[in-house]
Amino acid sequence: MSAPIAIIGTGIAGLSAAHALLDAGQEVRLFDKGHGSGGRMASKRSEAGDLDLGAQYFTARDRRFLDAIQKWRDAGWVEEWDPALYQYRDGALSPSPDEQPRWVGTPRMSAITRALLHDLPVTFSCRITEVFRGEQHWQLQDSEGQNHGPFSHVLIATPAPQAAALLSSAPKLAAAAASIAMEPTWAVALGFAEQLQTPVQGCFIQEGPLTWMASNRCKPGRSEHMDTWVLHASSSWSRQNIDKPKEEVIEHLYGAFAEMIGCAVPAPVFALAHRWLYARPLEPRQLGALNDADLGIYACGDWCLSGRVEGAWLSGLEAARRLLEHI
Numbered sequence: 001m002s003a004p005i006a007i008i009g010t011g012i013a014g015l016s017a018a019h020a021l022l023d024a025g026q027e028v029r030l031f032d033k034g035h036g037s038g039g040r041m042a043s044k045r046s047e048a049g050d051l052d053l054g055a056q057y058f059t060a061r062d063r064r065f066l067d068a069i070q071k072w073r074d075a076g077w078v079e080e081w082d083p084a085l086y087q088y089r090d091g092a093l094s095p096s097p098d099e100q101p102r103w104v105g106t107p108r109m110s111a112i113t114r115a116l117l118h119d120l121p122v123t124f125s126c127r128i129t130e131v132f133r134g135e136q137h138w139q140l141q142d143s144e145g146q147n148h149g150p151f152s153h154v155l156i157a158t159p160a161p162q163a164a165a166l167l168s169s170a171p172k173l174a175a176a177a178a179s180i181a182m183e184p185t186w187a188v189a190l191g192f193a194e195q196l197q198t199p200v201q202g203c204f205i206q207e208g209p210l211t212w213m214a215s216n217r218c219k220p221g222r223s224e225h226m227d228t229w230v231l232h233a234s235s236s237w238s239r240q241n242i243d244k245p246k247e248e249v250i251e252h253l254y255g256a257f258a259e260m261i262g263c264a265v266p267a268p269v270f271a272l273a274h275r276w277l278y279a280r281p282l283e284p285r286q287l288g289a290l291n292d293a294d295l296g297i298y299a300c301g302d303w304c305l306s307g308r309v310e311g312a313w314l315s316g317l318e319a320a321r322r323l324l325e326h327i
Contacts, residue, residue: 002027002152004027004029004152005028005153005154005155006029006031006148006154007031007155008031008140008155008156009156009157010036010037010039010157011039011041011312012313012316013039013301013302013312013316013319015116015316016116016312016313016314016317016320017155017157017316017319017320018030018120018320020317020320020324026324026327029148029151030117031122031126031148032124033125033128034124036124037114037116038114039054039113040055040276041054041105041110041112041113042054042110042113044272048191048224048226048270049217049223049225050108050110050222052216052219052230053230054109054276055109055309056202056230056232057104058104058310059101059102059103060101060310062314065310068313069103075115077105077111078104078111078112079103079106079221080220081104081219081220082101082102083102083202083214083218084199085098085201085204086199087203087205088205088206088207088260089206090207093203093262096203107221108222128148129141129143130168131154133295138151138297139151140154153297153323154296155298155320156298156299156300157299157316158301159182159303160180160182160303161178161180163290163299164177167297169297170297177303180282180303181281182277182279182281183239183281184242184275184277185232185233185235186232186237186253187231187233187274188230188233188250188272188274189229189231189270189271189274190228190250190257190270191226191228191229191268191269191270192228192229192265193226196227196229196261197263199262200213200215200262201214201215202215203260208260209233209234210231210237211235212230212231212232213229213232213261215227215229226269228270229257233249238275242277246272246273246275249273250271250272253273254268280302284307285303287315288304288315289304289315289318290304290319291322291323293322296323296326298319300315300316300318300319304318
C-alpha cells in the first residue's frame with residue numbers, strides 16, 4: 001500500500017488539487033493551520049450573522065471552472081449575485097458598467113470549501129512548520145513538534161511567503177515562491193440597526209483608503225438581522241497602516257465609507273476588523289504551479305496565476321495534473 005499524498009492548506013487551491021487526485025484514485029490527507037477550511041474564501045460567524053470578509057465574489061472565464069461552478073450551483077453551494085453595482089470616482093458615485101456574472105457561496109462564501117471538504121481526512125489547527133524527506137517518503141512537522149507521515153508526495157497550497165518557508169527541501173522552488181510579492185488588505189465589517197437608504201449594493205472605489213464596499217445581506221441566501229456592510233481597504237493604505245489597532249482601522253474606514261455611500265450613516269451597532277496579510281499577489285503570473293517531480297513536492301495557489309478565486313482553483317488542478325504525470 002503506497003503512502004498518501006499530503007496537502008497543506010484547505011483553501012480553494014488545496015481542495016481543487018485534492019479532488020483531482022481523489023478522482024484519479026489517489027489517497028490524500030489535508031492539514032490546515034486554521035479552525036476550518038476556506039482560506040480567503042472563509043466566512044466569519046458573528047453576532048451580526050455570517051460575514052464574507054475575504055473574497056467577495058468570483059468570476060469565471062475558463063471553461064473548466066465554469067463547468068465546476070455549474071456543478072456547485074446544481075448542488076446548491078453557489079448562486080449568481082447581481083448587485084446594484086456602482087463606482088466611486090472623482091468624488092461621485094455612478095453606476096458601474098461592469099456586467100460580468102458574479103458568483104457567491106450560499107448561504108455564505110465558505111459553503112463552497114466546506115462542501116468540497118466534506119469527509120476528506122483533515123487535521124485543523126495544525127500549523128506545519130517543516131517539510132522534510134527521508135530515504136523514501138516525506139514527513140511533516142507541526143509547530144507542536146509532532147511528526148506526520150509518511151507521505152509519498154507533498155502539495156503545498158498556501159500563500160507564497162508561507163509556501164517559500166515550507167519548500168526548503170527544494171531551494172529553486174523556495175526561491176520562486178519567495179520572489180512573489182503579496183499585498184495585504186484590511187477588511188472591516190459594519191452592522192447597522194436600520195437599513196441604509198442607498199441604492200448601492202456593491203461599489204468599486206478609485207480613490208481614498210477604500211477599494212470596495214458591499215452590502216453583505218443583499219447576497220443570495222443571507223439572513224442577517226441587521227444591515228451589514230463589508231469594506232476592503234486598498235493595498236497601499238493597508239500596507240501603511242498594517243500594525244494599526246483594529247479600533248483605529250474601523251474608525252478611519254467607517255469615516256471613508258460614510259463619505260462615499262451617498263446617504264446618512266448612523267453609528268454602527270456592530271463592527272469588526274480583520275487583517276489579511278497575504279490578500280493577493282501584486283501581479284498576475286503564468287506559473288500554473290511549482291513542482292520538483294523528482295523530489296515529489298508541489299506548490300499551488302492564486303499567486304501562481306491570476307490572483308483570483310478562479311486562478312487558485314486552476315492552479316490546484318494544474319499541480320494535481322503534474323503530480324499524476326509522475327506516479
